[in-house]
Amino acid sequence: MKVRIAACSALLLAAPAVLAAPGQVQVTFKVQSEKFVNGLAGGVTDVEKQVAEHLATQLRAPFPLIEWLGTAAADAPAAVFSGTLVQQGAPVPMIQIVWNASVDGTAFTMPQLDPITLYDSRTLVRPYRNAGELTDDIDDALAAWIRTDTVEKSLHDQFVTQVPLANRVDLDAARQAIVIPLPWERAKVRDDSVFILEFVRPAPAEKVVLRLTPPSQRLIDPALGATECAAAACTEGVASVANDAIWSRCVQALLDANAPPLLVTVREYKQDPHAGAIRPNGTSVSP
Amino acid sequence: MRAVNDTSRGARDAAPAADAVSAGEKAEAASRWRYRLTLLLFAIFAAAVVLWFQRHVEPFVTETLIVGGTVSAWGLWKLIWSMYEDAGGDGRKDLTRRLLGGAGALPAVVFGLIIVALLHAGTSSVYLRYGGARPNEEEFRVQVMDGDHVFMGPYTLGPGTSIGGRPMFPRFRALNLSYQILDRPDFEPLALDLAPWSAHDLDVPGDFPRKRIHVLKFVPGAGLFSDLRKAGEGSGTRHYMEVRAQGKTALLDDLLQAVVVTGAIEANLPRPAALRRIGGLEKEITDYFKSQGIADLDAVVGGLLDADGQTLASAELKGGEEIDVEIGINGAPRQIVVTCRLKVPDSMDERHTFFLGPGERGCQ
Numbered sequence: 001m002k003v004r005i006a007a008c009s010a011l012l013l014a015a016p017a018v019l020a021a022p023g024q025v026q027v028t029f030k031v032q033s034e035k036f037v038n039g040l041a042g043g044v045t046d047v048e049k050q051v052a053e054h055l056a057t058q059l060r061a062p063f064p065l066i067e068w069l070g071t072a073a074a075d076a077p078a079a080v081f082s083g084t085l086v087q088q089g090a091p092v093p094m095i096q097i098v099w100n101a102s103v104d105g106t107a108f109t110m111p112q113l114d115p116i117t118l119y120d121s122r123t124l125v126r127p128y129r130n131a132g133e134l135t136d137d138i139d140d141a142l143a144a145w146i147r148t149d150t151v152e153k154s155l156h157d158q159f160v161t162q163v164p165l166a167n168r169v170d171l172d173a174a175r176q177a178i179v180i181p182l183p184w185e186r187a188k189v190r191d192d193s194v195f196i197l198e199f200v201r202p203a204p205a206e207k208v209v210l211r212l213t214p215p216s217q218r219l220i221d222p223a224l225g226a227t228e229c230a231a232a233a234c235t236e237g238v239a240s241v242a243n244d245a246i247w248s249r250c251v252q253a254l255l256d257a258n259a260p261p262l263l264v265t266v267r268e269y270k271q272d273p274h275a276g277a278i279r280p281n282g283t284s285v286s287p
Numbered sequence: 288m289r290a291v292n293d294t295s296r297g298a299r300d301a302a303p304a305a306d307a308v309s310a311g312e313k314a315e316a317a318s319r320w321r322y323r324l325t326l327l328l329f330a331i332f333a334a335a336v337v338l339w340f341q342r343h344v345e346p347f348v349t350e351t352l353i354v355g356g357t358v359s360a361w362g363l364w365k366l367i368w369s370m371y372e373d374a375g376g377d378g379r380k381d382l383t384r385r386l387l388g389g390a391g392a393l394p395a396v397v398f399g400l401i402i403v404a405l406l407h408a409g410t411s412s413v414y415l416r417y418g419g420a421r422p423n424e425e426e427f428r429v430q431v432m433d434g435d436h437v438f439m440g441p442y443t444l445g446p447g448t449s450i451g452g453r454p455m456f457p458r459f460r461a462l463n464l465s466y467q468i469l470d471r472p473d474f475e476p477l478a479l480d481l482a483p484w485s486a487h488d489l490d491v492p493g494d495f496p497r498k499r500i501h502v503l504k505f506v507p508g509a510g511l512f513s514d515l516r517k518a519g520e521g522s523g524t525r526h527y528m529e530v531r532a533q534g535k536t537a538l539l540d541d542l543l544q545a546v547v548v549t550g551a552i553e554a555n556l557p558r559p560a561a562l563r564r565i566g567g568l569e570k571e572i573t574d575y576f577k578s579q580g581i582a583d584l585d586a587v588v589g590g591l592l593d594a595d596g597q598t599l600a601s602a603e604l605k606g607g608e609e610i611d612v613e614i615g616i617n618g619a620p621r622q623i624v625v626t627c628r629l630k631v632p633d634s635m636d637e638r639h640t641f642f643l644g645p646g647e648r649g650c651q
Contacts, residue, residue: 038616
């Protein structure tokens with residue numbers, strides 16, 4: 001099958017004005033507990049570095065559509081996800097990991113994401129001076145924490161859906177497909193996942209929200225292997241656009257020469273652990 | 288006449304015979320008395336030998352040796368007696384009389400007595416026996432000092448090894464010995480003179496006077512335990528402990544996650560390795576942390592008991608005395624974490640445990 005994109009469709013649109021590296025999340029970890037700061041002395045930095053890397057690895061498993069970076073990235077990442085080791089109470093303080101996040105420099109709260117209690121006030125054996133032991137304890141706690149369904153749901157609802165995944169899309173007008181530059185093989189997106197494309201149309205100035213689903217693997221060039229969706233629904237301001245007018249009214253604006261900046265996020269991410277393999281004959285494989 | 292003559296001749300003949308009989312009776316009487324004297328001296332000799340053996344040697348040789356030695360001596364005696372009979376010796380009936388009634392018996396017994404007297408005069412012995420211990424007092428190391436020199440020992444005494452010591456011969460000089468129980472400062476040394484003929488047979492620890500030392504055991508409380516450094520941990524803040532009593536200050540500049548023992552001069556404090564054997568300590572610590580609702584109880588109690596304790600020499604404390612304890616973080620300036628005012632209990636129990644830290648009794 002021959003697909004024409006450039007001729008029959010327009011490639012892309014908006015200038016990447018919003019974010020330097022969409023889809024990337026910088027994972028950081030900070031030891032703020034005075035007991036550990038005093039006890040570990042110079043070892044704090046190592047703990048922070050190692051835990052950040054481990055945390056990024058842990059988060060990659062349930063949410064592979066995001067590029068979780070445990071080490072500092074060259075470009076400014078789209079979002080930051082931070083864990084902080086804090087202490088509360090006396091004389092035996094409770095040691096907890098609390099969570100913070102920001103998108104494009106704007107911090108927001110994640111009230112449903114409960115802190116991890118690393119050492120409660122009834123646990124006295126604590127590695128205040130042992131960086132290796134602390135790192136191990138945190139790793140164990142994180143591994144157990146991330147495996148729980150409630151944590152995964154809270155992370156999805158409160159953070160993952162906030163992360164900008166792309167600030168540009170490719171449009172296949174012939175097939176009326178919207179191609180998100182998100183590597184399908186890495187993202188492992190199941191076909192009942194939902195993406196959201198948002199932009200503000202200049203004239204008349206109105207916020208346009210496109211609901212993109214079902215996602216599938218793009219099996220043709222250009223953008224082979226990316227994530228391809230259809231525009232399932234659209235709203236202009238508060239008004240819904242009829243299905244047969246979506247492409248002409250909502251998507252058309254993105255084909256203009258002065259296309260507005262856009263943002264793609266995921267509304268509902270479901271993972272297909274087997275997604276991504278492309279057969280030599282160009283068909284996608286999904287069990 | 289003839290008859291008269293015969294009679295007078297008979298009388299003349301009878302006189303020497305009577306004299307002879309009289310001399311024989313006297314000799315026999317003397318022999319009997321000599322025999323009795325010899326018997327008496329032999330009895331004294333035998334008693335003296337037994338007394339000497341029992342006093343100085345018996346504790347040194349085992350029962351096996353005594354039984355074996357007796358059997359061997361009996362066999363040897365039978366062998367000698369058999370040879371004696373083969374060589375024309377009489378029956379055994381008169382053996383005692385022949386042995387002790389002979390002319391040479393008395394000097395031999397007297398000679399034996401002199402030897403035994405010399406043995407008594409020149410033999411001294413020191414024996415230490417496990418006895419008089421209180422419950423949980425299982426093992427003691429004891430040594431005997433003569434001035435600055437170790438005279439005997441050290442011996443480790445306990446239920447398994449219950450005796451130490453030996454006899455000494457010849458010794459003709461009196462010694463002023465000092466008996467010491469090592470590693471147990473709660474026992475006074477025992478000073479005793481050892482004459483060349485005397486025997487010391489002491490119960491350990493029963494014969495040693497116990498000291499009245501108020502040993503204080505400081506255990507980090509729940510609010511302090513985690514902050515302290517474990518032995519071997521290199522980084523981070525270090526804590527100190529200051530104990531002020533009787534106008535003197537004792538400083539422990541690296542307070543660890545361990546039991547601290549204080550309340551006496553260094554020599555009178557238990558050695559760190561011996562702390563875990565202090566009776567009742569484990570229960571006290573376990574009960575305390577259990578009452579605090581600590582989740583990792585085994586790790587905390589095990590950590591405290593397995594760690595070598597720390598000793599902090601201080602003034603010798605008395606019952607009812609008040610002391611001040613300050614715990615803080617080393618640095619310039621020091622950062623005080625907690626201060627405690629404690630009263631040494633005036634009780635017969637001379638080992639007192641205090642749990643120190645924020646929120647503990649007497650601490651603020």
